[in-house]
Amino acid sequence: DARRKVPEIVVDDLLGATFCAQDGLGNPHEVTQAYVARARERGVRFDFQRSATGIRMDGESVVGIETSQGPIDTPLVINAAGPHAAEVAKWAGVDLPVLPFRRHCFTTQPLPFVHDRLPMIVDMSSGVYMHRESGGMLLGLAKADEPPGFDTSVDWDFLERVVEPAVRRIPALEAAEIANGWAGLYETTPDHNAVLGPAAGVRGLMLANGFSGHGFMQAPAVGQLIAEWVVDGRPSLDLHPLRLERFAEREAMVEANVI
Ligand SMILES: Cc1cc2nc3c(=O)[nH]c(=O)nc-3n(C[C@H](O)[C@H](O)[C@H](O)COP(=O)(O)OP(=O)(O)OC[C@H]3O[C@@H](n4cnc5c(N)ncnc54)[C@H](O)[C@@H]3O)c2cc1C
Incomplete structure (x- = not known):
């Protein structure tokens, strides 16, 4: 079933996979702007x-x-x-x-296998997650040894550690060109x-x-x-x-x- 949904993923080593048809992807910038616009209509001042x-x-x-x-x-x-x-x-x-932890994501140039209905893919063994982004894919992974702090510079040496498990799950990513890298902060509590x-x-x-x-x-x-x-x-x-x-x-x- 997983392979039928996403023919590009390697399933040989999987014990199982889950899919929820009601899950979706949202664009944080667009959603935030929509809230701001609606709130302004209702008299909120920013x-x-x-x-x-x-x-x-x-x-x-x-x-x-x-x-x-x-x-x-x-x-x-x-x-x-x-x-x-x-x-x-x-x-x-x-x-x-609440502690700040830097988290990275990287985007690829457009890829032929990416389409509008491609679901978000989370590889639970490595923690790498992937979803469609501007015709390509966005790849993200939490760096386990990241110390807390407010640094949001991109650690390009970390890219390889993200790409490696991503390519293992989706070999077609091997040919992908990286378009961009970005780091933001998780706001983490002791129990997450x-x-x-x-x-x-x-x-x-x-x-x-x-x-x-x-x-x-x-x-x-x-x-x-x-x-x-x-x-x-x-x-x-x-x-x-x-x-x-x-x-x-x-x-x-x-x-x-x-x-
Ligand atoms: C790489 C990455 C990937 C993520 N992916 C997902 C995901 O797939 N799904 C998901 O649900 N979440 C995801 N998140 C987490 C999500 O972005 C955060 O949990 C969410 O943004 C927290 O919202 P918030 O409003 O609490 O804080 P924020 O969005 O951080 O907003 C806090 C606001 O407070 C403002 N502020 C702070 N201090 C002051 C001050 N002194 N005076 C005035 N303003 C101040 C800041 O400028 C900021 O605008 C991701 C985060 C990162 C970094």
């Missing part, structure tokens, strides 16, 4: 030139933020700072275990799951952090649930398992299938 530099507290309550262009009074701050989430939480005295909800002990700080490299697909649901929390006082899903306190309570459940 200030992309303004960095938050601190949180103003009155005792245990948030009363405002400091920014690069002066302070703003507010009783509510939502920490959605991605890899910078720990620093933002610290401004309110909250210890948030998000931290969602109010920060205990601080009034007015909401956490939407630590998506550990799988935040794009969770973003629409997270946005809705956090909005419900703020507007209705509670979310429509039980998010107790994703509370920050789970780490101190030793109730974290490690997500093993992060690529």
